[in-house]
Amino acid sequence: MSEAHHGSLQLRVKRIEAVTPEINRYTFSAADGSWLPPFSGGSHIRVLIPFEGETRRNAYSLMSSPYDTSEYQIAVRRVDEGKRGSIAMHRDVREGDVLSATIPANLFPVSKHARHHVFIAGGVGVTPIYAQLDELSLKGSSFELHLAVRGPEHAALGHELRERYGERVVLYGDGDGTRLNSYEILGGLPLGTHAYVCGPSRMVDDVIRAAHTHGWTDSHIHFERFEDLGSTGDPFSVTLARSGAVVEVSPEQSLLEAVEEAGHKLPYLCRGGACGECETEVLELEGTIDHRDDWLSESDRCTNKLIMPCVSRATCTKLVLNA
Amino acid sequence: MTAVSNPAGFTPDETYTPGGEYRFRNSREAVRRLPFPFPDDEYMYSMNLEPHVSAGTGALRAAFDVDEHYVSECAHRDQMLREMPGVHYLALPHMMEAQWDLLELIFESYNRDFPEHFTLTRNGNEWRWQNRLLGIDDSFTFGDPETLPMDPMEYATRQAQGEFVVLEERDNTLVIGAGMTTQRADYSLQFNLGMNFSEFHGPVPKLDKMGILDRALKFLLRMKPGHPVRRVNWSLTVHPRLETSVETLPDWAPDRARVTAENAGDMVYLRIELQPLHRLPRSNAIVFPVRTYLVSLAELVEHAPGWAKRVHRALASLDPELADYKGFHRYHGAAVEWLSRHDDGAPLATGYPWIEGGIQPGSGSPR
Numbered sequence: 001m002s003e004a005h006h007g008s009l010q011l012r013v014k015r016i017e018a019v020t021p022e023i024n025r026y027t028f029s030a031a032d033g034s035w036l037p038p039f040s041g042g043s044h045i046r047v048l049i050p051f052e053g054e055t056r057r058n059a060y061s062l063m064s065s066p067y068d069t070s071e072y073q074i075a076v077r078r079v080d081e082g083k084r085g086s087i088a089m090h091r092d093v094r095e096g097d098v099l100s101a102t103i104p105a106n107l108f109p110v111s112k113h114a115r116h117h118v119f120i121a122g123g124v125g126v127t128p129i130y131a132q133l134d135e136l137s138l139k140g141s142s143f144e145l146h147l148a149v150r151g152p153e154h155a156a157l158g159h160e161l162r163e164r165y166g167e168r169v170v171l172y173g174d175g176d177g178t179r180l181n182s183y184e185i186l187g188g189l190p191l192g193t194h195a196y197v198c199g200p201s202r203m204v205d206d207v208i209r210a211a212h213t214h215g216w217t218d219s220h221i222h223f224e225r226f227e228d229l230g231s232t233g234d235p236f237s238v239t240l241a242r243s244g245a246v247v248e249v250s251p252e253q254s255l256l257e258a259v260e261e262a263g264h265k266l267p268y269l270c271r272g273g274a275c276g277e278c279e280t281e282v283l284e285l286e287g288t289i290d291h292r293d294d295w296l297s298e299s300d301r302c303t304n305k306l307i308m309p310c311v312s313r314a315t316c317t318k319l320v321l322n323a
Numbered sequence: 324m325t326a327v328s329n330p331a332g333f334t335p336d337e338t339y340t341p342g343g344e345y346r347f348r349n350s351r352e353a354v355r356r357l358p359f360p361f362p363d364d365e366y367m368y369s370m371n372l373e374p375h376v377s378a379g380t381g382a383l384r385a386a387f388d389v390d391e392h393y394v395s396e397c398a399h400r401d402q403m404l405r406e407m408p409g410v411h412y413l414a415l416p417h418m419m420e421a422q423w424d425l426l427e428l429i430f431e432s433y434n435r436d437f438p439e440h441f442t443l444t445r446n447g448n449e450w451r452w453q454n455r456l457l458g459i460d461d462s463f464t465f466g467d468p469e470t471l472p473m474d475p476m477e478y479a480t481r482q483a484q485g486e487f488v489v490l491e492e493r494d495n496t497l498v499i500g501a502g503m504t505t506q507r508a509d510y511s512l513q514f515n516l517g518m519n520f521s522e523f524h525g526p527v528p529k530l531d532k533m534g535i536l537d538r539a540l541k542f543l544l545r546m547k548p549g550h551p552v553r554r555v556n557w558s559l560t561v562h563p564r565l566e567t568s569v570e571t572l573p574d575w576a577p578d579r580a581r582v583t584a585e586n587a588g589d590m591v592y593l594r595i596e597l598q599p600l601h602r603l604p605r606s607n608a609i610v611f612p613v614r615t616y617l618v619s620l621a622e623l624v625e626h627a628p629g630w631a632k633r634v635h636r637a638l639a640s641l642d643p644e645l646a647d648y649k650g651f652h653r654y655h656g657a658a659v660e661w662l663s664r665h666d667d668g669a670p671l672a673t674g675y676p677w678i679e680g681g682i683q684p685g686s687g688s689p690r
Contacts, residue, residue, distance in 0.1 A: 037548060037549060038604040038605050039604055039605070103548055104548065109492065111493075112491065270370065270373055271373075271374055272545065272552075274370055274538045274542035275369070275370040275373075275538075276370065294537070294542065
């Protein structure tokens with residue numbers, strides 16, 4: 001069972017390049033020299049980054065070609081605020097290091113039915129589009145990319161794509177005073193076009209609004225949200241009432257996995273929050289439950305009397321389960 | 324594709340058709356390795372999805388199971404495709420990438436799980452595929468359909484047991500984009516092609532009310548490559564007939580009226596469907612395989628009496644609406660009556676047989 005649930009990749013850092021003052025590009029190969037799993041354009045991996053005794057799980061889009069699985073590439077922008085996983089990537093990770101990562105998953109695939117694809121991106125948001133354009137260009141699909149950068153010193157990735165795809169790549173903010181205007185871009189496109197946006201949330205909102213103003217349907221507007229956290233999150237502890245055992249749930253494991261590791265049993269089947277098998281009664285709670293399942297109804301959730309241990313977590317000082 | 328004469332342990336001359344006089348039987352080992360689908364005395368339609376990880380030494384050991392009927396089943400597929408071209412295998416044009424994904428998944432799995440029968444040798448995109456059970460040794464370029472004699476999906480699934488439906492993810496639902504379905508249980512691939520998840524589940528009674536469909540879809544959309552899940556399903560069928568599609572209904576439906584409490588043991592087959600779903604890596608499609616196992620009620624009683632008792636109880640307490648949907652209401656009573664003679668009412672373990680403490684086949688008298 002463990003293999004399928006914790007299945008992770010061991011990636012060796014082959015090369016680190018600084019591509020802008022804030023962005024490093026990392027090239028990985030499989031630590032054991034084998035092939036990496038294939039993926040589709042728009043996929044991401046979660047990299048497990050050791051940081052001051054803890055582990056950060058940051059999602060990064062794969063920007064290398066989906067047709068070459070001898071290596072993966074990601075780009076990491078250093079962000080000084082927040083949980084600071086990117087700082088560790090920039091400061092601590094060296095060529096030759098081995099990092100754990102999840103198998104690629106795709107929450108931002110390209111449409112297979114589009115007549116034309118328009119990509120709008122800001123800064124490091126261009127990374128998933130690298131792989132998507134590779135896929136589309138191999139298939140001979142029609143596309144264009146509009147990329148906004150904060151100045152010429154931040155434009156290296158844009159230049160690289162311009163080199164590959166020529167006029168189909170339009171750069172904004174590269175020292176020539178141009179500004180990306182999504183309303184204008186979307187206005188002149190033929191029916192059957194699909195739009196993809198990746199960048200700061202302000203930009204995503206702006207593109208969605210512009211598309212709606214032009215009368216686009218949601219099925220033709222694509223954007224990525226890294227909301228699929230699976231069953232991981234902040235640590236908490238849980239008390240099993242029947243044995244009195246106190247189990248610590250670490251950030252990397254689900255409540256169910258922690259209970260199993262401690263030698264206790266809970267019923268389960270799907271381990272994905274859908275089947276209802278592991279539904280467990282909450283006897284005491286001081287805090288809030290982070291319900292992540294598809295099983296409990298909205299009213300069940302509000303009562304906080306039930307939890308699905310295979311995916312859900314809690315932010316709490318006390319959680320006692322009838323188990 | 325010429326089958327080699329008689330590879331050890333395989334029964335290459337079985338038939339699944341009236342023309343071939345339904346020449347099919349299971350060995351004792353084949354029965355006792357089945358993915359038996361009844362964990363409880365009462366059958367409930369449920370979201371019985373679980374991670375598809377190797378379990379035990381039977382049908383759940385491999386990612387895609389191969390058993391003693393492999394050679395005969397591949398021959399049956401070939402026969403069905405020749406008899407009704409364009410009915411059993413269909414693929415929409417934009418599914419080509421998923422076709423290659425599926426070929427890779429099946430061949431890699433067979434190569435890993437049954438190295439004595441299959442060898443896949445990869446040198447970049449130049450692949451060599453050896454299938455010793457069917458006497459195939461082909462080289463082709465992965466990704467180039469010109470280098471294969473037919474579509475990659477047809478090529479791979481002609482050499483695989485079970486049927487395969489490929490679902491494309493579009494607009495937050497799953498749409499049927501391709502299928503190899505020579506073993507259809509009462510539906511039409513042509514009719515269902517292009518339908519989405521709620522549309523092709525339309526005929527299943529009660530599902531909607533129970534909210535199962537929505538939950539199942541959300542779960543499937545979150546599926547990731549490398550993390551397959553499985554479920555088991557079942558039905559009953561008359562004769563060991565694999566192909567019971569809507570298109571050939573006049574050929575097989577009348578047999579349902581010939582079952583009696585006297586002949587049900589030999590005429591009625593439990594049809595077990597093992598469904599291991601995989602997210603495909605390049606196309607982001609999901610493949611929904613249906614690996615069908617046939618076992619007669621008499622074979623169950625002889626080789627797995629514990630399971631026969633369980634089938635009796637599950638059928639006896641079955642909701643008539645489900646029996647109707649599954650297409651056996653006409654002989655439901657006859658099957659229950661025949662089975663009742665082989666059930667002493669002793670308590671049985673609960674849980675699937677591959678789960679610790681689950682129901683085991685029981686010790687029947689060996690032949």
